[in-house]
Amino acid sequence: MTKSDFFSGISASWDERHSTPEEQERLRRFAVHFRLRQGDRVLDAGCGSGRLIPLICAAVGPQGSLVELDFAPDMVNIARGKAKNGRVEFIVGDAHSLPMPDGDFDKVIALALLPHLDDRGAALKEFRRVLKPGGMLVIAHQLGREALDRLHNESSEPVRRDLLPEKLVLAGLLATAGFSSCEIIDEPGQYVAWALA
Ligand SMILES: C[S@@+](CC[C@H](N)C(=O)[O-])C[C@H]1O[C@@H](n2cnc3c(N)ncnc32)[C@H](O)[C@@H]1O
Incomplete structure (x- = not known):
């Protein structure tokens, strides 16, 4: 499968x-980590069923815009039902090969996506490419690395080996992808990284 x-x-x-x-x-409480601003154009990469849509729309306001992208068509179909205005675009697509031009976004949010990427280096390069200079990638998980790894280890194929990288490994991947600076929290209860394009 x-x-x-x-x-x-x-x-x-x-x-x-x-x-x-x-x-x-x-x-809603966790979303403070996304550091969203009014007017931001945001890519929600691996958007799943669109649970971030109301939060992102409220934070970026009427001047902002949002692209919801996921490679699972049924996830995108559910997400579509959550858009209350025309500022949200939906794309069935793969994070390893984004169908967007260079420098399109102020923010890329990857909530609970990183462990599932088969080629993290390639996907991070894509996130870097579609960000404006100075734009921000936010990688976020509402569970700590050990707890999330345990959960995936106990899951079935094809996600049972989808583990989070240690802090130093992620910092290296971000640098190789061309991000200029990064900050990473890897602690019990949360795993969050911010990187600037
Ligand atoms: C654990 S779910 C998280 C969904 C959503 N971000 C959330 O937090 O509710 C991971 C999502 O990433 C999507 N995904 C995994 N790999 C992907 C890829 N290479 N490109 C696009 N979406 C991907 C899956 O289809 C799934 O919807």
């Missing part, structure tokens, strides 16, 4: 699990 089929297959249950008021509130 491909990863895209796997994620399409769990799309309904993923959405159900993460759409509870408790989960949305936890995400």
Whole structure:
């Protein structure tokens, strides 16, 4: 089974699990890490069922815009139902080969995506390419690395080997992809990285 089929297959249950008021509130508090500003043009890479749509739209305001991208068509279909205005675009696409021009975005957000990327170096280069100079990549996980790795180790194929890199390894990958500076939090409870293009 491909990863895209796997994620399409769990799309309904993923959405159900993460759409509870408790989960949305936890995400709302966590979203401070995205450092969004009014007017930002944002790529939500590996958007899943679109749980970030209301939060990003509220943070970037009417001058901002959002592209929701995921390679699992069923995830994108669920996300589509959450857009309340025409400022959100939906793309079924692969993070390793983004169908966007260079320098298109102020922010790329990758929430719970990194472990699943088969070629992290290639995807990070793509994120770097589509960011404006000085734009920011935010890699974020609401669980610490050990807890998330345990969860994936206990999962079925094709995601059971999808583990998070240690801090130094991620810093190296970001530098190789051309990011100029980065800050990484790898602690129990959260794993977040910010990198500037
Ligand atoms: C764990 S889910 C997280 C979804 C969403 N970001 C969230 O936090 O609710 C990972 C998502 O990344 C998507 N994904 C994994 N690899 C991808 C790739 N190479 N390109 C695009 N999407 C990908 C999956 O289809 C899935 O929807």
